[in-house]
Amino acid sequence: MNYSYTILILLIPIAAFLFNGLLGMKFKPIVSGLVGTIGLGIVFLLSWYTAWQYFFVGGMVDGEFPKIIAMSMDWLQFTDKLTIRMGIMLDPISVMMLVVVSSVSFMVHIYSLGYMKGEKGFERFYSFLSLFSFSMLGLVVATNIFQMYVFWELVGISSFLLIGFYYQKPSAVAASKKAFIVTRFADLGFLIGILLLSFFTQTFDFTTLTGADHSIFESGAAKSFMGMSVFTWACLLIFMGGAGKSAMFPFHIWLPDAMEGPTPVSALIHAATMVVAGVFLVARMFPVFFFQAPDALEVIAYVGGFTSLFAAIIACTQYDIKRVLAFSTLSQIGYMILALGVSGYEGHEGVGYMASMFHLFTHAFFKALLFLGAGAIIHAVHSNVMQDMGGLRKYMPITHITFLIACLTISGVPFLSAFFSKDEILVAAFHHNKLLFAVEYLVAGITAFYMFRLYFSIFWGKDTQYHHTPHEAPKVMTIPLMILAIGSIFAGYVPFAKLITADGRPFESHIDFAIAIPSVLIGLVGIGLAMLMYRKETHIPERISIALGGFYKTVYNKFYIDEIYLFITKKIIFNYISRPVAWFDRHIVDGTMNGIGWITLTSAKKIKGLQSGYLPQYGMVFALAAVVFVLIFAFLVR
């Protein structure tokens, strides 16, 4: 089976990027828009075709899905063994990611044609979008960890560029900077992890790392540092990178601010694709984690669980709709990470892995849908604060319906996609760790609550008077909404357990009603509460918030994590490190150099008396010197 055509999946977007970036301003904006969109369309088709080929035509080789290296070229050779190769690897998750990324990206491209219409720098927007698609696709098909790192960085930079798209808006600039630096810091961990891992295993390739042969790990297995084995360290550091991109606690702070970017960008990067890169990374390295660093896996599980709860709580208090969505994204990704953390490897043990991927898949659809819907609303209302909205259902029916579907989906209402995936996650958690299960169970309820809080206060609630009546978004925007809605309804019926599993071998999975029913119930409770509080304009929310008092305030301010970071960066790094360093350099180091010069000059001034211009003194010096030298050399030196 020949997959060499898959190279096009990478070439087309980069070509589009170069075209729009270098020549874009030469043409009418729409040209570059179309170039980008059509290019992505082709990629979209290719990806689905690939998926079809891989899963159903190529199928399984002796009972498991093979890892196919579609193409591979040496890029940069470090040592005889360690070489970065640029290539394309096809295996269940990468193919799945191809589908997700290309589909969402395609939708966003179409959608943006309407949303960004008339914006200054339209072609720039599209070139960045293409760049992002290129990097993300390159990331998912990476054949080795260093290639992944390369594209990882590229993804980071394109996210930076897109967040800072409105570069004359200081808040946007700040947000983009924050996003880049926070993730960059996390990537440092990733890099060191790679260095460690690659040094001990002498390879970058995933096929070798995740292969059945574990002999490569023997050299390092014995070594330990501060009580943890080398590979635990390596895996934790690598996960640090993942946590950065996926905005896991404590690296989550950049994601809410990232909403400064244009809404389609938020939909694409900060909901569906880039932020799940961390999940993908862990999934990609799963065997390494599972066999070499189980305790790291444990840590991952707790980080995921904590983040999901933490984010869900904050989400209940936010008013900026995009921020609410951002926090919900955090908490959903928390789910996925946790699922990976609690997963096993063999057969049904690996249900967590499967569920995580499954949820990633479904989440991509409904979260993208939510964001695009939000985009449509903002487009209509020219604001993204809840208080300015209400009763929009009359004005924009399509958006309303699709948004509702999405909300229902994320709340885990039966027979919508997320119901299945979330159920699997809960199952995995339940079998592994009761505490985490309890957390996730709770989060399911909270999720339902804040999503419907959002939904009701936008589409129902008070009848706001708009100075110009909101209108439904144009077709080019609504069509993607509908497509995604369909996706988020039916994505759940994809038989994931048959396709994407930890060990590549399919297994039987079935809805565990013992867990499903309660989770549905708590979801409904959440919805009910939200309806009670926000269906009509009531005073319950205020009273509750007043009742909670300090806690509410803390939550509203996102537990002051940002402030803590600000303190560390601004105060510690700037004032207590960088400034002293600068001072030290100017005054001590440089001072020494100038001091030498100063000493020379002053000594020159001091000794000028020697040259008094006074003849007898000359004679005296002369005679004395002669005599002294005689004494020295006639009597001392011999």
Next chain:
Amino acid sequence: MESNSFFLMRNELILVGIAMILLVAEIFTKPEKKNGIITLAAVLFGLATVANFFPVPEGTLFGGSFITNPMTVFMKSVLNIGVFIVFLQSVTWLRKEENHGKISEYFILVISTLIGMNFMISSGDFLMMYIGLELATIPIAALAAFEKFHEKSAEAGIKLILTSALSSGILLYGLSFIYGTTGSIYFVDIVDKISSNPLQTFGLVFFVAGMAFKISLVPFHLWTADVYEGAPINITAYLSVVSKGAAAFTFMIILFRVFSAVTEIWQPLLYTLAVATMTVGNLFAIRQNNMKRFLAFSSIAQAGFILLGIMQGGELGMTTVVYFMLIYVFTNLAAFGVVSAISEATGKENITDYNSLYKTNPKLSLIMLLAMFSLAGIPPVAGFFGKFFLFTAAGAKGYYILVLIAVLNATVSLYYYLRVVKAMLIDKSDEPIGTFKTPWAMRASLLICVAGIFVIGFASAIYEYISSISFGIN
């Protein structure tokens, strides 16, 4: 001895002859024609300079008190070149009204000192050496006081004569002990009898002190700055190049010839002197504003570098010293030429007066720039080679620390040489020195200097020749 062996002292005889001719010419030229003497002297001396390049057989005269070998001849040529350039540079100055009556005196005095120096260089015994020394010193005192109506000039003269008298007294006192302990004043006899007994060390040190006075090594240098500043510029140039060079050559030859047995005494002595000279010279030079005084101290510092070569005590050492002196003649005279040109034209002698000289007199300031770089030892000009080879000589002896000190001093010296460059090219000035036309003689001399500065470094043949004729301790 047969007459043609006088051919061995060819250069001296020629010089004496020139002196005589000038004396006669002085008598038989009318007062208004005196300027002709300048041309005459220049031409004659040029011929003499050229003549001295022709090879001479080795040999001795007067029972070994006068020695001639290729090296001495070459050294004399170096001095001749220097003097010739000085003559060219002093034309304008001599044409001035107040010097009108003293033209031939000038030439005769200079030439007689030169004769003295020649004798110093080829001397085979201390008597000859001493006579040469005095002959080379006393007229210079007169020359220093040449502009006798200028207070500074007079002061320079008196300072020079008194201190030099003192120094020669001390030197003689030392020599008397050498004689007393060895029973001879002939180098060839002394050399076997020299040991490191205190009395001879005493003699050696006093001798070194006396020579150090001529080469102006710290702490025997104090007269230098005052005399250089006071004396007329061309005399200063002459002092700083020719007389210093001659003294250095003699010093080196005698150390090699006579005191070869006691290197363990004079090498550490020179070590000390070198360090002191370079350091103190630099420290004083940093502060100077008067160009002549500045160059005086810079030449003191340069003398310190020369010692590095002398200390090596072998052929390498002599080669590097002579090579360096050759370069130094051109370099330093270029600097002095510019100074004197400016001083003749405008009477300004301070570094601060040179501000933005490049605007008005680009050529002069470029020459000055080259001279400064060459003095500082910056490639590609010759100074770099001269200095580097001196360091090599010191390194050959394993004096790495000394080399380090020397090079660091060179760095310091770079500071004040660059000060001049800065003044000329960078600093802005309200009333810069106006554009003026330099007379032909000065141009010619500067041209020669620049040619020398550029060529000598790259032309390794010169170096090879010197090293082929140089000799070391046995």
Next chain:
Amino acid sequence: MIEGIPMTHVLIVSAFMFFAGICGFIIRRNMITILMSIELILNAVNINLVVFNKYLYPDQLQGQFFALFVVGIAAAEASVAIALIINIYRRLNSINVEQVNEMKY
């Protein structure tokens, strides 16, 4: 030569003269005196040369000749020096060496 005077005594005398001369050079303010003390130094040298010659190497005359030359040159030196001193006197109406320090540092 005088019988019974050991060489060392003479040498001591000359040494005294030498250092007297040095001190004179340093202490005295009158240029003529300074010149005289230089003469003192040179004479110390002469004594040395002659004595060495006479006591140690009686069979040759190098030292004495040297002394003669020294005397001669000293005369020349003195003449030039005095000329210059006179010149100074014309300029400053004084031959006090303290006044001759216009150039310094």
Next chain:
Amino acid sequence: MNILNLFVIIPVLTVLGIMFVKDYKGARMTAAIGMSLQLVAALVMTLMYFAERKAGASGEFLFYTDITWFKTLNIHYTVGVDSIAVWMICLASIVVFAGIFASWEVQYLSREFYISLILLATGVFGFFISLDLFTMFLFYELAVIPMYLLIGIWGSGPKEYSAMKLTLMLMGGSALLVVGLLGLYFNSSAAGPVTFNLLELSKINFPMAMQRFFFPFLFVGFGILGALFPLHTWSPDGHSSAPTAVSMLHAGVLMKLGGYGCLRVAMFLLPEAANEMAWIFLILTTISIVYGAFGAIWQKDLKYINAYSSVSHCGLVLFALLMMNKTAINGAVLQMISHGLMTALFFALIGMIYGRTHTRNVPEMGGLMAVIPFLGVSYVIAGLASLGLPGLSGFIAEMTVFVGAFAHTDTFHRVITIIATMSIVITAVYILRVVGQLLLGPLREKEYLEFPDARWYERLSLVVLILPIAIIGIYPAFLSGTLADAIVPIVERLTAML
């Protein structure tokens, strides 16, 4: 006729040519033509070199020519190149070429300007081609001195002070070098003629005591030019006062002389001492890496920021050299080239921006991206290159260095490597800070609207610099794969006694 001689002849001819032109137009034209020829010659030479290698030319240095100069001292004019030198020469000629165009508008004493600039270039080229330590040193000093005039006359700010400081510190460095070189020279043979020839010296195993004594002289002597902490302070002042082209050349090429010398002379010739003392200098370089980066965060002046980042990056070069394995040294060379290109690009841009805003103080500017997009984008590219974005040269170099450095098994090397990796985050911080304040955000002044975007010559010099950065970043193999022939012998000599 050896092609390498061109690299001395062309500049000299150019200088002579400039002497005979009348106005600044002629001068800059002559300079441009000369340096274009130089660039062409460099590329041709590179092709020839690798053609010969492919043809199986063995021997450490190709185009080897040896002419006796000072016979009795056994000083020769010896030239020859290996792949490192080849790439360095390419780098130098690119930067010089770009520099000429970046300083296209110099009119005050322009002839003198171009002459000194090209003299500087001569020194650099001569340094890279020469194999005789004497000539090498000669060219080294020749390269350093014109800096004084260039900064002092055409500089800005406290130019006299900076120029003097820079010159004196670098000359102090060469003072150490003289001692070291003489040490090598006189220990080069117990009997028979001593030599300055690099090849012959590299065959000798010097006694340990001698190595211990002279290695610091050589390494520090070159290290000063490589901005080795704490002797780097000439760099911020010097760069900030220097005119555009000079900062480009100096940071881009001249500072590389330091690293190159450390590798080629200090470490290659005195391997045991290098191994023994590596740890001291490793600590120092680690300090300069982090310290430079932190120093850059606080600066307000664009050039200061860049100077400090140069300290950090050049620190990385020395750091990698001292790791003494194939990968790390490979990375060091890559880092030299990449840093050379991107820092030259930076300084070129700073000069152009300064030419428009007449200030280099970051807080006084803002929102320039909107008015001068070409310069803005180029600046962003330079910034991304310097914070190590994949697809640009910086990433390649840094990763190679880190992988190489990490190949040491002991904790000391591990720890300092990890500390060194920190720098890439700090770099990101200050780069983005500048980009954010300078280019992005709202337009700060009204009159910015009149700013013209890059002129043709500015574009040319920028593109010339950006292209190689991108090419190296996208297809590094053509560069990093070709260095083996130069590095292997060095590494073998360095690790022989371990």
